[in-house]
Amino acid sequence: MNRKVLLVDDDQNLLESFRRQLRKKVELTTAEGAKAGIEAAARQGPFAVVVSDYNMPDMNGVDMLRVIRHGSPDTVRVLLTGHADLEIAIQAVNEGNIFRLLTKPCPPETLEKVLADAFRMHDLVLAERELLEKTLTGSVSVLCDLISLVKPDVFGRISRFLPFVRGVCKRLADPRPWETETAAMLSVIGFITLPDSLIVKVEKGKPLAEGEVRQFQGHPAFGARLISKIPRMDRVASIVAYQEKQFEGGGAPPDDVKGEAIPLGARIIKAVADFDILLANGLGKGDAITKLDRRKGVYDPAVVAALAEVIREQARYTLQKVYLNGLTPGMVLAEDLYGVRGDETLLLMAKGRELNETVIEFLIDNSRTIRINQPVAVIEPMGGEAGK
Secondary structure, three states: OOOEEEEEEOOHHHHHHHHHHHOOOOEEEEEEOHHHHHHHHHHHOOOOEEEEEOOOOOOOHHHHHHHHHHHOOOOEEEEEEOOOOHHHHHHHHHHHOOOEEEEOOOOHHHHHHHHHHHHHHHHHHHHHHHHHHHHHHHHHHHHHHHHHHHOHHHHHHHHHHHHHHHHHHHHOOOOOHHHHHHHHHHOOHHHHHOOHHHHHHHHOOOOOOHHHHHHHHOHHHHHHHHHOOOOOOHHHHHHHHOOOEOOOOOEOOOOOOOHHHOOHHHHHHHHHHHHHHHHHOOOOHHHHHHHHHHOOOOOOHHHHHHHHHHHHHHHHEEEEEEOHHHOOOOOEEOOOEEEEEOOEEEEEEOOOOEOOHHHHHHHHHHOOOOEEOOOEEEEEEOOOOOOO
8 A cells, every 4th residue: 555655844853753753654855845746755755645735835734735736646645734724615615616724833643643634545546446437437348348249340440440549549649639529439339320322322431311310410419318327437438429419500419519519529429420421332531531521511621630640650650471379559551360270261350450468469369279370460660659
């Protein structure tokens, strides 16, 4: 367990006094002044607890703790002050999210009790975060498995366009790329409500009848309702709900949201998913970008421009053939990968699938019982940068 404590004060004598009292009970670091405290938190953290004096010459304790909170949100913060009035207490709680407010002089036994309480709070915060992360990861995994079982062809589409989504997110400095990527992975969950004949028409870019349009535009709302039942996935659900929304306001859902009010992740998925459909129907990448650009009002121009940059970046990628033990995360299959078991030929992975550690391990494990065609044709960045 993390029992690191950072104590910040501009009084060197006080720091030395606390160091003598606590050095055998906690892993203590001291810093003289707010600037030194911020530097210590950045270089020697994360700390379980930060205790800071309020009245310091370069920056007050509340402001310093606010800065530390941005870099280490799980750290428990305690304010120590000789000016314990209501205004400071309110500021400390509202602006600094302070766990305890202590007055000077602070008896050693009081500080030790507060530190014990702060450690317990820190342990609870970490336990809650770990539980939440496992819940989110498990829930997303289950939903992806559901899609792959019910609509395997549709799920294969995700692995094709996910690298483009990541590239666009990076170029647009998406502040929440994990949410956008997760929404992309779950964007087709509503397809389980659609008949295969309708999905085929959509994948081939064929025009839909009026009733089919309404049916297709209902799939994002269905997927969003499922996702919204998972804790802390509200923003992901919103991205999924707006993935068919056109930049100028058309499409689904039929509301007044348009332009940059549409979630950035939804604008990215809309352009990249339609781009993938154009590629799947034989259009070249350059021509597909041009076609997106000509559909005025449908896509965010900034997203289309970023996607064009991703395509140009791919010119630096090379096609090569490697054996299974030479596969690395980040490589993309350049052709369908087949295996033979007895008299049966199996499609193991569709082309366009980006490889990760799990997929590579799956292929190597299955190569013991299935004869897999090797070497494998893959695309990777020049210089062997795949997976970096």
